[in-house]
Amino acid sequence: MYVENFKLVTFSRSGFVTISPNLTCLISGTNLTKTTLEGDGRSCVCLQGWYGKDCGLPQSFSASTFPWIRNQLKRRTRPRRVINAININNELELFEIRVWELHHVVDIFLVCESNYTAAGEEKPLRLFKNLQNGFLQEFQKKIVYVFLDHFPEDGRLNGWAADNYLRTFLGQQGLSQLSSLNDDDLFVLNDADEIPKAEVLEFLRQYDGYPEPISLKMKWYLYGFFWQELKKTIRIRAVSTIKVLKEVWKNDAIELRRENMLETYRRTSNNNYSVSLNPWFLGSNEFHAGWHCSWCFSPAGIQIKLRSAQEDDGIRWGDFPEKYNLVYIKTLIRDGLWFDNTKTVVKRNVFSYDDAPYYALKNAERFKHLLQNPFVEEEENAKI
Incomplete structure (x- = not known):
């Protein structure tokens, strides 16, 4: 599974279909049969979890900041590519669920595994051995495996340094293994127990006009989906374009998670930055943007x-x-x-x-x- 240079493929096919001269629908959000046979000709008939005239908005968008964004969204002629990056230890079941849940909206699962724990003890490469034995065989062509073969020395004195280093290595080493990256490709950084909703990523890849970086409000569970945290949702900064990741954070993925880094960047860039930095979020207690299963x-x-x-x-x-x-x-x-x-x-x-x-x-x-x-x-x- 070691990949030195993985070329991302660009798909030219649009995610939208024109039903009539005045009606265009997002394919993945629309019941096309009902729209064609039973629709009113003015709006698409949406599938569960979607709304809007073109059925292009996930329910979690209804609770987002900056409601005016809806008026500036523009359909893309081709979808963005999506890179979903995670570090993994023993979350094999959740990784399986993630891949099956998101494979149709994610182009690359960028996965970093180390032979050291976050505490600095040696451990087996559980994911790698399972992949060798055929785990997720159907989707291995979408999995780029990043091997971290060392433990940072300062991590033995500072646990957060060890934890942060995993994401730094994932971003810098992992992205270096991908060629033909576009500035408008999406980088989605999750912990292994954070699974975004597919419709959220589908929306983000099919439209232009929203600000970034993007936080996702996820339902928060403990031990299984049968115990929900009383806080109900947890807000996790998780998404940016490759352009922002590269220009603002130098491909250091951990910085995407840090709330204070945007202001630091603004102060040190003399307002000459070429990217739009207006953090916003998708999701609420009622319409969440994913699942965090601790x-x-x-x-x-x-x-x-x-x-x-x-x-x-x-x-x-x-x-x-x-x-x-x-x-x-x-x-x-x-x-x-x-x-x-x-x-x-x-x-x-x-x-x-x-x-x-x-x-x-x-x-x-x-x-x-x-x-x-x-x-x-x-x-x-x-x-x-």
Whole structure:
């Protein structure tokens, strides 16, 4: 999976279709049959999750900042290319869900894996070994694998330095492996447990006229899609064009996540920068832009995450033997408790595509442990 020079392909086909001289629809957001046979001729008939005259706006757009943006959007004659970049440890199930959920709107999954944890301990290359064995075979041509074979020395004294370095390496080394990048290509940076909605990326790649960088408000879950954080959504700065990433942040992906870097850039550039910097966001509690599923593993997977955690991100719970115990971890999942035994979540019944990614819902039996609390069910069965 090592790729030294991956050439991005440019597709000339438009994402829009003209129904009549006065009606053009976004193909992916429109029920074309109903629009043609039953429509009123003035607006498209939208699929679930879309709205607008041309069915080109995801529901999360309705809660975005700068509502006037809608009036300046312009349809593109060809879609932007989308590069979705993540670092990965043991989030193989979430990565599978991501790829199946987004493969039709993402051109490249740029994935960095290291043989060191964020704490500086050696670890196996779980993703690489699985890819060698045929994992996600259907989409391996879209996966560019970036291998990080060292641990930053200052990371042993500063956990955040280690965590940040993973994203710096991902941006600089990963993008150097891609050729024929365009300034208007989109760079989407996520943690492995953050999965954007496909319609959000589809909207961003099909239109011009919105500002950047872009934050996404995601629903926030714990242990599975059955426990939702009381804060409901988490706002994550995640998207910019290659032009902004290159000119403002020198391809250092971690800077995209930092709120203060825009003002620093404005002060030091003497107002001569050639990019538009007006941060905005998509999503709300009601119409979110994706799913953030924290600690969404089996109990054994949570043990791996505990061992892998960097040193400075609050309390390192893996250092406490009682927190590492499998029986204790099962109790946390069952009751929706954090490692300090506090409860910050509410129960969710997972019914629709808004509650969890469509691919997980479509394969509900396989991902049952992420959709239904496995240890509540286990406890109820034990009482019978």
